[in-house]
Amino acid sequence: MIKVVLFNGSARAKGNTYHALNVVKEQLEAGGIECEYVWIGQEPLLPCKACFKCEGKRRCSQENDKLNEYVEKILQADGMVIGSPTYFADVSSTVKAFIDRAGMVDRMNSDMYKYKVGAAVVAVRRAGAIHAFSSINNFFLINQIFVVPSSYWNIGIGREPGDVEKDKEGIQTFENLGKNMVYLLKKLKA
Ligand SMILES: Cc1cc2nc3c(=O)[nH]c(=O)nc-3n(C[C@H](O)[C@H](O)[C@H](O)COP(=O)(O)O)c2cc1C
Numbered sequence: 001m002i003k004v005v006l007f008n009g010s011a012r013a014k015g016n017t018y019h020a021l022n023v024v025k026e027q028l029e030a031g032g033i034e035c036e037y038v039w040i041g042q043e044p045l046l047p048c049k050a051c052f053k054c055e056g057k058r059r060c061s062q063e064n065d066k067l068n069e070y071v072e073k074i075l076q077a078d079g080m081v082i083g084s085p086t087y088f089a090d091v092s093s094t095v096k097a098f099i100d101r102a103g104m105v106d107r108m109n110s111d112m113y114k115y116k117v118g119a120a121v122v123a124v125r126r127a128g129a130i131h132a133f134s135s136i137n138n139f140f141l142i143n144q145i146f147v148v149p150s151s152y153w154n155i156g157i158g159r160e161p162g163d164v165e166k167d168k169e170g171i172q173t174f175e176n177l178g179k180n181m182v183y184l185l186k187k188l189k190a
Contacts, residue, residue: 001033017083
């Protein structure tokens with residue numbers, strides 16, 4: 001079965017990132033894709049130490065948090081969705097630590113995530129989301145992960161938890177993203 005892991009890097013368990021990811025997840029499941037949802041937003045994730053001890057090991061040398069668990073989940077899946085709120089015009093610090101460490105483990109080990117499929121989902125109150133969106137996509141692109149397109153950039157507008165449901169174009173964008181991810185995964189796995 002084709003599998004996608006969805007990471008939510010928002011500090012709020014049921015915030016707008018959660019709601020946006022859920023829209024994508026519903027479309028993935030409707031397309032027969034197995035989904036695993038993982039909330040990482042309140043898990044302490046230390047920054048990358050730049051020790052490069054991950055080289056040849058397929059895991060991060062810092063064993064005192066859940067990063068290696070997340071790397072395993074990526075490896076076991078065919079695709080991933082990374083969701084982040086916009087914090088000061090970028091991803092949350094949790095998502096940044098995730099990208100830096102999971103990304104370096106990949107690069108020091110012959111691009112382990114190569115040919116997987118990736119999609120970014122971003123929640124925002126007003127501005128800065130496109131930069132957060134780019135930060136996640138840059139992780140995919142340098143790691144040879146196919147980036148899924150949609151009918152707009154994958155950004156949902158909202159301030160209080162659940163507000164994003166009122167952003168009709170945002171919800172449509174997330175629905176199309178989910179459908180396109182199903183399409184791409186099925187083509188790649190055919
Ligand atoms: C630390 C912090 C920084 C934020 N920075 C921005 C920002 O730069 N631009 C913006 O439009 N909203 C900003 N916001 C608002 C959130 O992006 C917005 O409420 C979003 O819906 C949160 O997603 P969530 O519900 O999944 O946590 C910030 C919120 C916090 C807590």
